[in-house]
């Protein structure tokens with residue numbers, strides 16, 4: 001069975017650098033790793049504990065099923081106003097009450113070296129939720145200042161190697 005990683009971008013923007021980095025990871029994944037891009041972030045309702053009961057909203061059921069089926073997560077999310085993008089935090093809030101989220105291996109990809117506050121906050125949230133952030137599988141690359149396409153990342157030797165190494169670290173984790 002291949003290792004199945006669910007990639008979640010915290011940006012809803014069509015030309016998102018965070019989503020592009022995850023798409024490049026999907027393209028660069030070596031044999032034995034399948035990267036699936038989660039595309040339901042924008043359809044999730046705002047987290048409300050009153051809605052966290054049966055029958056759960058369909059997008060929430062879908063998110064939980066995809067995360068539950070994944071061996072690990074690749075998360076790449078922008079920083080807005082020195083915080084985690086709201087759409088990303090909203091998705092995580094929907095996972096707080098899900099028991100099998102604990103222990104889930106997570107690689108934190110970061111498309112901007114400037115986005116240190118969001119990265120730290122994201123890590124704190126994930127650790128609070130008992131996810132396992134895999135440092136060896138996490139990386140920061142400067143895509144924000146010099147946007148690259150998916151192909152541009154995949155054909156850049158240094159970037160491609162960094163992404164491949166991160167994916168291989170997920171296999172080991």
Ligand SMILES: Cc1cc2nc3c(=O)[nH]c(=O)nc-3n(C[C@H](O)[C@H](O)[C@H](O)COP(=O)(O)O)c2cc1C
Pocket residue numbers: 011012013015016017018019078079080081082083112114115116144
């Ligand atoms: C409203 C807004 C607030 C932002 N705040 C920050 C910030 O606090 N720190 C930072 O490094 N970048 C900030 N940025 C820049 C974004 O993180 C940057 O545009 C990033 O590339 C967005 O991700 P995306 O390309 O995946 O959409 C902000 C951008 C916007 C639109």
